[in-house]
Amino acid sequence: MKYKHKGRNNTLTYNVEESIELLPFLLQVMSNRSRNSVKSILTRGQVTIDDHIETKHNYALQPGQTVTVLKNKAAIKESQLIGMTILYEDEDIIVINKEAGLLSIATQKEKRRTAHHQLMEHVQRESSENRIFVVHRLDKDTSGVMMFAKSEKVKRTLQNAWKENVKERTYVALVEGEVKKPKGYISSWLKESSTHMMYSSSTKHDGLHAITHYKVVQSNKSFSLLEVQLETGRKNQIRVHMQDLGHSVVGDKKYGSTGNAIGRLGLHAKVLLFTHPVTGKLLRFEAPVPKSFLTKSK
The missing domain is CATH 3.10.290.10 (RNA-binding S4 domain)
Known part of the structure; x- marks a missing residue:
């Protein structure tokens, strides 16, 4: 062989x-x-x-x-980060490109093999007093750009003015089937069930308002690659809204996917554009679209 x-x-x-x-x-x-x-x-x-x-x-x-x-x-080797690469680091923030399959933060089952834990070890090599703080999360099976803060103060600054600070948050989603409409948006009120499933309520103001804009990048009869922009950042928002659209994210059994042609969830955080919480500079980071997304939707 x-x-x-x-x-x-x-x-x-x-x-x-x-x-x-x-x-x-x-x-x-x-x-x-x-x-x-x-x-x-x-x-x-x-x-x-x-x-x-x-x-x-x-x-x-x-x-x-x-x-x-x-x-x-x-x-x-101490310096080797598994499942992620650092795109940017200064004394206030760290921005990474996370691979699909790596947890953002610890769960009951997994404490160490997470982005947060590895970055904590990374900054503590310089000083044992250094810390890393979670600003936002990406699902374990979602890849792409993610930001962490190096102090409680910076974390709060970012979270308290997230909508004002974050100028662009673009994802790409590989979804099932051919999306015929070249662009559009989904607006609904998201709620969480007792089994932690998010779903869209048909009643106005019944839940958290969520708005997702999309445009088709490329598609064939089986798959479509969409560029998705979030107007709001709700839990599982893109995944629920793609199911609402009738085109579930590839590999997303939880929200209606029928198969998994790429061996992972078809969701990737491509662009994060934000105002630096301390310097006020506008910073833009981009993580390339995974090859499997591009080849499947050609």
């Missing part, structure tokens, strides 16, 4: 040439390692498939996919 392999300083990259589950594939291509060693590489989030972190042993690989493994030495 042949696997094309190319290695960079910190990573090993393999091209998948036949359908196979992830763990058996890794055991084959990394035959010099023990089963336990390969399993721990998976568990630590060192394996990326195309453009998302994957930790499931039985993930079904398809021909044409690319598997990237972060080498152990690089992962153990």
Whole structure:
């Protein structure tokens, strides 16, 4: 069995040439390692498939996919961040590009393998008194631009004037089916059910008002790539509104998706344009659209 392999300083990259589950594939291509060693590489989030972190042993690989493994030495090295890259850092804020599959903040199950925890370790290398504060969140399976504050004061400044500070927040969404209308918007009142599902209420003022604007970037019979701008930032807003539109986000079973052609949620935070909370400068950050979104909607 042949696997094309190319290695960079910190990573090993393999091209998948036949359908196979992830763990058996890794055991084959990394035959010099023990089963336990390969399993721990998976568990630590060192394996990326195309453009998302994957930790499931039985993930079904398809021909044409690319598997990237972060080498152990690089992962153990203190400066190595897993599942994210820093786009900008100063004494007040940090802006990152987060990969799909990485939690923004800790949950009951996962405390350490999060963007917040890694950035906390990152700033504490300079001084143990340094801290990181969450300003906004991206769902675990959403990738893209995300900002953190380095003090409680900066966090409050940003959150208290979020609508005034944030000038543009653009997402791209890969959705199911062909969206016929080239552009439009969805306006509804969002509520949360007892099972933590968000849904649109048909009654005016019954919930939190949410407005989502979209335009079609490219589409085919099966998928559409939309550029989405938020006028409001409600929990799961884009996901609910795409379901309301009749075109659920790819891979979003929770909100009506029927399949998962890209092995991840089809949602990516592409642009964040905001006024710096201390200097007052206008800053713009962009995270490239994942390749799988572009190829599926061509």
